[in-house]
Amino acid sequence: MTDExxxxxxxxxLTGGVKLGPAQRDRLGWLVGxxxxxxLDGVSERRQNGVIILREPLSGAAAELLYRSLTPGCAIVIPRSENPGFDFLKSKLTEFGTVAPCGADGPHEMWWGGIGWSKFLTAADAxxxxxxxxxxxxxxxxxxxxxxxxxxxxRFDLACHxxxxxxxxSDRLLCFEKAEFLLRMWNKYREPLLFVEPGAVLREAPLLPSFLGCDVALHKWNRWEMSARTLYLGRTERxxxxxxTWQQLAASYPAIWEGYLLDQAWSLTSSQMPLxxxxxxxxxxxxxxxxGAMRATILHDQQTTTLELGPDPAFAGIARTARRAGRTGARDAFMVMTSKAETGNGIAVxxxxxxxxxxxxxAATVEAVxxxxxxDCGGYGRLELSLCAWQDDVGAAREAAAMARYRILEIxxxxxxxxxxxATRATDDAVMTARHLFP
Structure with a gap:
């Protein structure tokens, strides 16, 4: 892209009131290139190309109209995709990726998708x-x-280890063993890493993730269940x-299935960095x-007879709706911000x-918070912001915040x-504490 x-x-x-963080802005610029x-907001009956930014959720009829107008030469970007109102449209499109929020500069999730992978798969060869x-x-x-x-x-002249x-x-890897191996490889080599499970074969050169220039790339089985059988890690801090984070969780909970631990590591990292x-x-x-095995890039020597890969089909059921839409769930912290306050207390909004x-x-309330x-952090060292659609989600968020001994605010x-x-809430807390100590 030129400076112009x-x-x-x-x-x-700026004109459209779209607020993006640097990582999100970089991804959008790449898509425009x-x-x-x-x-902005291009709903039309005519066939469309280019990049369309959707700022507001569409009705079912409008979403259908937009979907029918799209071509493989068109990308959809949703800069406030944490809102469940966009889930219906997302379900009709091919999900390419997400960029997590980034504090006050980019306080929203950004989702991007389109019609099929053909454009990127062809370009990735170069x-x-x-x-x-x-x-x-x-x-x-x-x-x-x-x-x-x-x-x-x-066949593809790819470096490997x-x-x-x-x-x-002797017959399988545990999650912490795989994660520790990957950490060792991360420290040993300087290029991006692509982990594939033993028994897999490559039918084509797996260049799509490195072409897209992402932090991490993985597949969601049945659109929600994160799999660690194919895992790409770009050379980034994120x-x-x-x-x-995945390695720490795996070491702490060795009996829990690796896909769920990877899911939680993704959620935690996404809440703190623009992953x-x-x-x-x-x-x-x-x-x-x-x-579609004949058209596979990576073919795993395993079969599945269920809709899930994990050992427990009911495991992590609360995350499915959100993960299908490529977003963190209501029971996860949407965003975590920290301050330079020396106190260890936190606040959950x-x-x-x-x-x-x-x-x-x-969106405006998220930006305001x-x-x-x-x-002015008010002396709170950590803010955890949760977005809840239902009262059950509010209860779960309150319970999690109480366990962490955070101040809880519901808005x-x-x-x-x-x-x-x-600052006002911190003052109120100080007054209440004083009244308790000096009645």
Whole structure:
């Protein structure tokens, strides 16, 4: 993009009241470079190309009209995608990725998608950034499981590191063993890493994630269940934070299934950093017996007879709706901000009724809360902001905040949030404490 194009993009965002953080702005600029012209809220019966930014949720009829007008040469960007009102449209589109919020500068999730992966899959063949393929398997186990992988790597001249490691079981890897191996590979090599499970083979060069230039790329089975069988890590601080968080969770909870721990690591990292995530197509996570296996980029030597890959079909059911829409759930902190206050106390702000309220009011309230905390934290060292659609979600958020011993505030969309919002609450707390000590 030229300087003039950058300036035009900034003017359009400012005119449209679209607030993006640096990482989100970079992703949008990249999309404009790939697709061309950018415009706001383009619902039309005519066939469309370029990048369309949607600021408000569409009705069912309008979403259907927009969907029918799109072509593979068009990308949809939703800069306030944390709102469940966008979920219906997302369900009709191919989900490419999300960029998490970034404090007061970019206090919203940004979702991007379109019609199929064909444009990117074709362009990725010319990618100059090539990942290092890494894989590990139990020492003393069946080494033939990685023979086919080594052979397929030779066809594409890709650097690799495949090694046996000491494991608790001879026939499988535990999550913490896989995560520790990946951390070691992260420290050993400088290029992006692409982990593939033992027994997988490469049918094509897996260059899509490195071409897209993301922090992390993985596949969601059935559109919600995160899989660690294919996992890409770009050389960024945010990717390293995700990996470190996953390893810490796996070490603390070794009995919990790896996909759920990866899900929680993604959620935690996304709440604290603008993690740029790509949701890989099924061709990067094809299983034997899958109808599209012949067109697979990565084919895993496993079959599935259920809709889920995890050991418990009911596990993490509360996260499914949100994950299908590529967003953190109501029971996860949407955003975490920290201040330079030396106190260790935190405050949890729960924004209720986000589904029943105007999307603009929800977005404005999120911006007001994060802006107020950035302006004056009131002495609170940590802010956790949760977005809740239902009363059950509010109860769960309150329970989590109480366990962390946070001050809890419940607010509604459209509520006035002044810049001294947190300072006023801190003063109220001090007065209540004084009354308790000196009745």
């Amino acid at each position: 194009t950058h300036a035009d993009l900034d003017r359009l965002l 790939q697709y061309g012209a950018l415009r 990618s100059t950034v090539r990942p290092r393929i890494v894989c590990c398997y139990p020492r003393g186990g069946d080494a033939t499981a990685v023979f086919a992988l080594r052979h397929s790597l030779e 495949i090694e046996p490691i000491d494991t608790e079981f 990717a390293e934070r995700l990996l470190w 740029d995530t790509v949701w890989l197509p099924r061709s990067y996570h094809a299983l034997k017996g899958y109808l 729960i924004l209720r009724d986000v589904s029943a309220s105007d999307a603009g009011a929800v 994060t802006g107020a905390y950035a302006a 509604a969309p459209g509520q006035r949030i002044a810049n001294d919002f947190f």
